[in-house]
Amino acid sequence: MxxxxxxxxxxxxxxxxxxxxxxxxxxxxxxxxxxxxxxxxxxxxxxxxxxxxxxxxxxxxxxxxxxxxxxxxxxxxxxxxxxxxxxxxxxxxxxxxxxxxxxxxxxxxxxxxxxxxxxxxxxxxAADIPSRLPFYAFCVVPAISVGLVAPPPPNRPLSTFADLFSLRSGADESGPPFGSFVASVLIQAHADALAALTPADALPSVREKVVIIHDNAGEVPDIKVYIGLRWLVYRGTAFMNLLNGSYSYTTGQFVGTQAITLRPPAQLPDTAWELLEGAQEVTEAWGVTFRKPLGDVPQILQDILGPRPIEYSIPKDGA
CATH class of the missing domain: 3.40.1350.10 (Trna Endonuclease; Chain: A, domain 1)
Known part of the structure; x- marks a missing residue:
């Protein structure tokens, strides 16, 4: 009984x-x-x-x-x-x-x-239906792109990005270095992209700008510089430990809360995270998105881009 x-x-x-x-x-x-x-x-x-x-x-x-x-x-x-x-x-x-x-x-x-x-x-x-209930995590990383639209003039050779960033404005070249201007453009582009982000967007929008370094005296041809902020997307598979909610076998949908073991990567690339081609795979999968911060832009320009040989076309990959 x-x-x-x-x-x-x-x-x-x-x-x-x-x-x-x-x-x-x-x-x-x-x-x-x-x-x-x-x-x-x-x-x-x-x-x-x-x-x-x-x-x-x-x-x-x-x-x-x-x-x-x-x-x-x-x-x-x-x-x-x-x-x-x-x-x-x-x-x-x-x-x-x-x-x-x-x-x-x-x-x-x-x-x-x-x-x-x-x-x-x-x-x-524990979920006994992992094959029916995929869960992905996406890590969106801002990628800085800087390059020359055309080769620099012969009388102003530029070998590395450090040479470009060291150029100064003003008649006596006493103004702030060009690298400071590039950093301010990228920081503002990042803020604008996040401010324009809506719940329907898989990724923030790409921000691009071409600026001209002009010699007022007319002795040196203009230098056109491309500045871009793109987004790299990495995907990692998360494993659900605990589930609270309802799973419908009929529709294949889960409603509720879940606990996952996956955390944002401390540094990329990471073997547990796969670099995706674009936003399409993000919108078609169920998951959560982490966004990595932009970081210290002046330091990135100086330490990472600075020593690199300068590129004479719009770069496709970011720093």
């Missing part, structure tokens, strides 16, 4: 857990546990595990019957048949079946054919 009472209590707890999740998902819905409602065929009162009444678009009434199976085994095809009969007699517009132990493959096939949504409630447990 104690065993049966314990099993009944576990079943009730499972029903309440499902009802609580549905209530949190749609606070405006009426969610009732163990609701006694008339059978559509006989008129007799029958108990339903969870009964939901809500509206579609706030206008059309919608009734949902949820059956909660707290079994020691996966739900099978016969269980789906039984629920289909219960659904037909309930008068609900939609049927949802929650299983504590998941579903057999024939059961999932049967549920899909009957339009029944097969779900599993996950509470602080």
């Amino acid at each position: 104690p065993h049966k009472q314990g099993a009944r209590q576990d079943w009730r707890l499972f029903e309440r857990a499902v009802a609580s999740f549905v209530s949190a998902l749609e606070p405006s819905a009426s969610v009732r546990v163990n609701a006694r409602l008339p059978d559509r065929h006989t008129g007799r009162l029958r108990e339903r595990d969870v009964w939901v009444e809500t509206s579609f678009g706030g206008v059309f009434p919608l009734k949902i019957l949820i059956s909660c199976k707290r079994l020691r085994r996966p739900v099978n095809e016969q269980d789906i048949d039984a629920f289909a009969g219960e659904l037909a007699s309930s008068g609900a517009h939609k049927g949802v079946l929650y299983s504590f132990r998941g579903f057999t493959s024939p059961a999932l096939e049967k549920a899909a054919a009957l339009g029944i949504c097969a779900c599993r409630l996950l509470q602080n447990e």
